[in-house]
Each structure stands twice: as C-alpha cells, then as structure tokens.
Amino acid sequence: MTAITMKNSFEQDRVNLRPKKFLMWLFIITSFMLFAALTSGFIVYTAGDPSRGIKMLLPSVFNYSSVAIILSSITMHLAYKSAKELKFSSQRLYLLLTLALGVIFFVLQVSAWKSFIASGVYFVNPNASQSFLYVLTGTHLLHIVGGLAVLINAYRGSVKNIVQYRNLFKMELASIFWHFLDILWIYLYVFLLLNQ
Amino acid sequence: MSSTAIHHTLEHSGHGHDDHGHHHETFLTKYIFSQDHKMIAKQFLITGIIMGVIGMFLSILFRIQLGWPDQSFPLLETFLGKWAEGGRIKPDFYLALVTIHGTIMVFFVLTAGLSGTFSNLLIPLQLGARDMASPFLNMLSYWFFFIASVIMMSSFFIESGPASAGWTIYPPLSAVPQAIAGSGLGMTLWLISMVFFIASSLMGALNYISTILNMRTKGMDLWKMPLTIWALFLTAILGVLSFPVLVAGVVLLIFDRSFGTSFYLSDLVIQGQVMPQQGGSPILFQHLFWFLGHPEVYIVIMPALGITSEVIATNSRKPIFGYHAMVYSLIGITILSFIVWGHHMFVTGMNPFLGGVFMITTLIIAVPSAVKTFNYLATLWRGNIRFTPAMMFAIGLVSFFISGGLTGIFLGNAALDINLHDTYFVVAHFHLVMGSAAIFGMLCGVYHWFPKMFGRMMDDKLGYLHFWLTFIGAYLVFFPMHFMGLDGVPRRYYAFTEFEFMKEWLTVNTFVSWAAIVAALGQIAFLWNFFNSIFNGKKATQNPWQSNTLEWTTPVEHIHGNWPGEIPSVYRWPYDYSKPGHDEDFILQTTPFSETMSSNLPHDFEGNAEAERIQLEWERQHQAEKV
Numbered sequence: 001m002t003a004i005t006m007k008n009s010f011e012q013d014r015v016n017l018r019p020k021k022f023l024m025w026l027f028i029i030t031s032f033m034l035f036a037a038l039t040s041g042f043i044v045y046t047a048g049d050p051s052r053g054i055k056m057l058l059p060s061v062f063n064y065s066s067v068a069i070i071l072s073s074i075t076m077h078l079a080y081k082s083a084k085e086l087k088f089s090s091q092r093l094y095l096l097l098t099l100a101l102g103v104i105f106f107v108l109q110v111s112a113w114k115s116f117i118a119s120g121v122y123f124v125n126p127n128a129s130q131s132f133l134y135v136l137t138g139t140h141l142l143h144i145v146g147g148l149a150v151l152i153n154a155y156r157g158s159v160k161n162i163v164q165y166r167n168l169f170k171m172e173l174a175s176i177f178w179h180f181l182d183i184l185w186i187y188l189y190v191f192l193l194l195n196q
Numbered sequence: 197m198s199s200t201a202i203h204h205t206l207e208h209s210g211h212g213h214d215d216h217g218h219h220h221e222t223f224l225t226k227y228i229f230s231q232d233h234k235m236i237a238k239q240f241l242i243t244g245i246i247m248g249v250i251g252m253f254l255s256i257l258f259r260i261q262l263g264w265p266d267q268s269f270p271l272l273e274t275f276l277g278k279w280a281e282g283g284r285i286k287p288d289f290y291l292a293l294v295t296i297h298g299t300i301m302v303f304f305v306l307t308a309g310l311s312g313t314f315s316n317l318l319i320p321l322q323l324g325a326r327d328m329a330s331p332f333l334n335m336l337s338y339w340f341f342f343i344a345s346v347i348m349m350s351s352f353f354i355e356s357g358p359a360s361a362g363w364t365i366y367p368p369l370s371a372v373p374q375a376i377a378g379s380g381l382g383m384t385l386w387l388i389s390m391v392f393f394i395a396s397s398l399m400g401a402l403n404y405i406s407t408i409l410n411m412r413t414k415g416m417d418l419w420k421m422p423l424t425i426w427a428l429f430l431t432a433i434l435g436v437l438s439f440p441v442l443v444a445g446v447v448l449l450i451f452d453r454s455f456g457t458s459f460y461l462s463d464l465v466i467q468g469q470v471m472p473q474q475g476g477s478p479i480l481f482q483h484l485f486w487f488l489g490h491p492e493v494y495i496v497i498m499p500a501l502g503i504t505s506e507v508i509a510t511n512s513r514k515p516i517f518g519y520h521a522m523v524y525s526l527i528g529i530t531i532l533s534f535i536v537w538g539h540h541m542f543v544t545g546m547n548p549f550l551g552g553v554f555m556i557t558t559l560i561i562a563v564p565s566a567v568k569t570f571n572y573l574a575t576l577w578r579g580n581i582r583f584t585p586a587m588m589f590a591i592g593l594v595s596f597f598i599s600g601g602l603t604g605i606f607l608g609n610a611a612l613d614i615n616l617h618d619t620y621f622v623v624a625h626f627h628l629v630m631g632s633a634a635i636f637g638m639l640c641g642v643y644h645w646f647p648k649m650f651g652r653m654m655d656d657k658l659g660y661l662h663f664w665l666t667f668i669g670a671y672l673v674f675f676p677m678h679f680m681g682l683d684g685v686p687r688r689y690y691a692f693t694e695f696e697f698m699k700e701w702l703t704v705n706t707f708v709s710w711a712a713i714v715a716a717l718g719q720i721a722f723l724w725n726f727f728n729s730i731f732n733g734k735k736a737t738q739n740p741w742q743s744n745t746l747e748w749t750t751p752v753e754h755i756h757g758n759w760p761g762e763i764p765s766v767y768r769w770p771y772d773y774s775k776p777g778h779d780e781d782f783i784l785q786t787t788p789f790s791e792t793m794s795s796n797l798p799h800d801f802e803g804n805a806e807a808e809r810i811q812l813e814w815e816r817q818h819q820a821e822k823v
Contacts, residue, residue: 019406026402026436033436033438037441041445041483124457128457128477131451131458131459
C-alpha cells in the first residue's frame, strides 16, 4: 500500500512541471544579471576617460535584425497559441518560421560584425568600449544558439507527437526563453543607441 | 485520493513507467551518477572534505615558509622538486600556495562543500519533498563541481605551476603570462575550473530556489520553515544574482589573456618591453569581481548561520529567540551585501564621497549581524543546554562571528582602511569571521546531521577533542595577526626578513605556524571519526537529538523518496521546545494542535477564531475536571 502511495507521489512530482518551469525563470534572472554586469561594466569603463566610447554610428543591419527578432517573437507566440488550441500542424509551421527568423537574426548579427570591421572597429582595440560591442552582441548570440536548441527541442517533441501536457510544457519553456531573448536584444540595442 | 486519480489518468494516457530510475538501482546509479538528493549531499560533503584537507595542507606548507624563512627542509624538495629547491619554498610557488589555498577554501569547501551538502540534504528533508525540482540538474551540479575540483588540482602537475595572482586574480598580474609563472597555463586552468564551478553553483542554486518555492509539503508555509532553509534559500538567491557578474568579469579577462583585447590592461612595461595593450582599466575588473566577491562571503557564512540557529535552538531546548528577526536580518544581509563591494576598493583612488557611501552601507551590515548574534546569545540564555559536539561548534561559530565581526567595523571605515588595507589585520579579520566561523558552522552541521546522512552516530569524545584543538588553534593562529596588521605587516609577503620593522614579528610567525600545525593535526581526530563512524559508528535512532523538524520523521534507513508513505503535513513552526504544559520538551512539526491541547497558546492559532473557541472550550472543561 505504502509503496503505491510513494510511487504515486513520485509520479506527481514528475508530472508537476511548475517547479521545472520556475527553473527557466530563474535561469533568465541569471542571464539578465550577466548582461546587467556587462552593460554596467561598459558604463564604468566608458565613463573613465573621454577618449573611450563607441564613437561610431551603429550599422543599419541592427535595424533589420531587430525586425527579424521581433517578428520571431510574434511567430513564437502564434506557435504557442496553436499548440494550446491543439492545432499541431500550424504549431509546427510557426515553430519553423521562428527558427528561420532566429537563424536570419544570427546571420544579420554576424554581418554587423563584418561592417564593424569594414569601418575599422576591431575587437582588439585600445578603446575597449568598441570591444564591448562584440562582447555584448556575441554573448547575446550565444544565448540565441541556446534558444534555437530549445526551439528545435520543442519542434522535435511536436513531430514525435508527445503527450500534450509535455508538448505544451516544452512550448512554454521555448516561448518564455525566446521572448526573453527578444526583449534582451531590444534592451541591448537601445542601450547601445543611447551610448553611440 | 487525488494522487490516485492522477495516477490513473496517467495510466490511461499511455504514459509509460519505463524511465523510473529508482526501481532497479545499480552501483553506478546509486553511488556514482545518483539523482537522489541525499546521496548527492554526501558526494558534495566528502569531496568538500577532501578539498578542505588539501587546502589546509597548502596552508601548512606556506606556514612552514613564514615560520622558518631561513631554514631548509630537504623533505620539501623531495616532494615539490624545483618548487622547493634546496628545501626552501620558492617565492613564486609560495604565491601559488596562497592563491590556491584561498580559492579552494572560499569556493570549493565553503561554497560547494557547505551549501552543496546542506542544501541538498536539508531542503527536501526539512520541507517535506520527495526530491529536488530537477534531480537530473542536481546530479549535473555535483559532477560539474567534481570536474572543477579535478581541473583546479591538475594545475599542480604542470611545469609552470598553479595560478598565483591571489584568489582575487587581479589583472594585470593575472592577465599577462610574462608577469609571473603562474599566470601562464596555471591561470588558464584556474579560469576553466571556475567556469565549471560557477555552472555547478548556478545549477545548484536554481534547483534550491525552485524546490523551496514550489515543493513544500502541506502546511509548510514560508514562516514555518526552519531557519536553515531560510538561510540556504537566501544563499541561493545571492548566488544566482552574483555569480553571473563574475562570469562577465572572467569572460573579459579571458579575452584580455587569449585574444589580445585591452579591457583591463594599459601602460604595461615588462622586462623593458612595452606591452601592446593600451587603454584598459584594471579597476573595472575589481568592480566586477567584488560585486560577486562580497556577496560570496555571505554565501559562505549564511548557511553556517542557518545551521547554527537550528543546532543552538535544539540543544538549548528553547525556541530560537526572535525567529522573525532572524529571518529579516538574513534578508537584510542579503540586500546589503550587494551595495558594499566598494569597501574592498577604498585605496584604488575611489572618489572619497563614493567611499563614504560604501562605508555607511558597510557599517549598516553590523546591525543585522548584531541582531543575529544577540539572538543566539538570548537563545542560549538560561537554556537547558546539551553540549553535544555540534553544539560546541555552534557556540564556537558565535564566538568567531563576534571576534571577527568587530574588526570588520574597523576595516569598513574608509579612513582606517588606508592604514589597514592589505595587512595581516585583514587576514585575521576574514579568517575569523568567515573562515573559521563558516567552517565551524559546516562542522557543526556534519556532527548534527551525521546520523541523518549515514544512520550512525559520530564519537562524542573525539568530537570534543577535535573541537578544542580547532577552536584554540584557530584563535592562536589568527589573533596575533591583528597586532601584526596594526603594525603594518603586509599580507602575501614571502618572508619578513628584509625589513627592519617586520623582523620583530618573526618569532610571532613561528608561534603561529606551530599553532597551525597543531590545529591541523587536530583534524585527524575529525577525519578518523567521520570515516570510521560511517562504517563502525553506533547505530543512530530515528530522532537522536529530539529535534522538531521533518527530517527526523524519515526512517533511519534511506529510501529514495524519503518517506515510505505519504509525506507528513506540517502544523506548527519548528521551534516548539520546552513548551509549558507539554509533557515532553519538544513537539514535532507534524504534531497537530489538537494533540497538544494542554500546551497551546492563543497566538498559536494565528487568529483562527474557530480553533480558539475549541481551545477555550477545552480549557474550561479541563478546569472543571480539576475542580
């Protein structure tokens, strides 16, 4: 009898996904702190001497990449909504769209680095404010890679037709994280625009 | 009922049970890649103890150098080879020793060994959960820690030696390989190790927070949690908020070291050669480092404070004095710890006004710290004290916390710090207030929860021997350092033979080294006691300390899932010791008020009118019977 109660209660723990979803929120706090540290570092460094600072106009590629990631946030939301309404084919379609937009964002960011280099703003630079440009966008891109992995995981789950509550769970994780990456980029972009 | 319902739903939805690890455990899944929080706690503890012994051994090595700077010890050359040519430790290796001693003690012993052990052990057990929010992540957390430890130790086996820029790894010393031998490969290994370590800490901390907030048993509201859990909870929050900042600082340092950027480097000339990097700011690193570094010292001390609260209340047979004040002071320490980092940087040319601000915030920390100290003393006051080894260590912590905390008030003062900065006064201060105090908290926890971890008791007599040797030893080591520091003797120096005014401290150094050696030998009593008792200790009873908290309602024999039947519900706070009117001097948290009618007090019911009415009714009847 007791063995069954315990097994059930383990089962409950496994099925209870709230603590696991909470882990994602906590992870977001850690990466928020990472970017808070980097941007504070930028401010402290740049304020130290008038010779420091971005001292260039940000390339227009950033506008396009911003549009891409905002669009991807919308498709992400649509995918989540379709999953909730049991429309699995449109869920997969929107997920693929989100993935594609994510990849486009990635490519655009890398091309922004190319335009940095073209205008003589290198990573190895006596004015480290300009090196910070690479660090901030690069760290965000690493997160984007992680976000793409989470998206692919959700997509695979959907293709494999896993149980709906697991599917929704994966979609929820993906959408929380992906929207965070979107907001994070907007924060970084505005931060850089204000400091250019 | 509800659990059965869910169970059936699952069966019907075709959800398989094949991925249950706990039905058929192999040696590998039980002892190595275990996902059971109790086993992971033991893994953290034993790894922590091993790292602690290594850290202590390193300190004995540099104490030998400081105590007998002119003497040759051929044995050292046998073991250390070219790092101790002629039987004398070389200056570079001396710096490596202090660096790795600091790193191991602060991070590997007092962060992972302390938080890792007791968070894993106590959070599910004291809150009434089957396991952590994510047992898998928990396992990963331990293995990342293990890898970090191995990498850190591996730096002793490379040609250029371990990192030697101090545990704070300030650039430019840590950033330029030409600056010192240890800043080559050794520093790289240090950084890789710390990346693993931070990942481990974060995975652990996320798990602890999520478990505490989401998986408490019925009735266990936040204000019924034992103070250990409050402390471990706030520690985990500190970790989540501060470790990412260290990541930022370390990432920029890695770029400076390996990619040639100049975040931290500027105007360097090494051996007549001008370094290419220009325009960096070394102070930036200090800001990023200490934004972690200061909360880190509270990550170290808060679990120890939580453990002591529990042990002191249990062994004084009294409710903890000022439970709410204890929680609020922990919260106060948590918040304040983020706005005091500047006090490590008073002499970096900081704006004096800013220094004043940091000074005020720093001194305010004395308030919650003092609240805690006085509450400990008030709990002890007129208690029915049982001097178990755990209790001795808890009282030892209070002693160190007071004597080390008082010097913090000197050091937190921006003007006095000009004189005291980087002297032995600082060494004495933090070794007492966070080093000795935290290790005493950890040992206190080990003695107290050993029966819970291993089902056996540790030997009391060896425990007392261990306590007195360590307690007296620690004071003899660190107390004289205050006077050295006041006299201006700087820390991190290899020998005090070159400056006239420091020569008079040579004899004191010899004395301190002897005290350190004796205290270190005292740890053998602990190690023997610990490892021998795992196999040969007296069998423990279910609740050997007659404690109130939930972990003592689990069976002595460990089972995956902690409680064989349903998880018990909680009805009261954890500190009902010696409650007037009750026939025993402790009441378990699982005892409902209906079973303790003779000892219930009006405020127990938290304004529940119905319960109060029943209690009054009972009292009236009881009165009538008596008459």
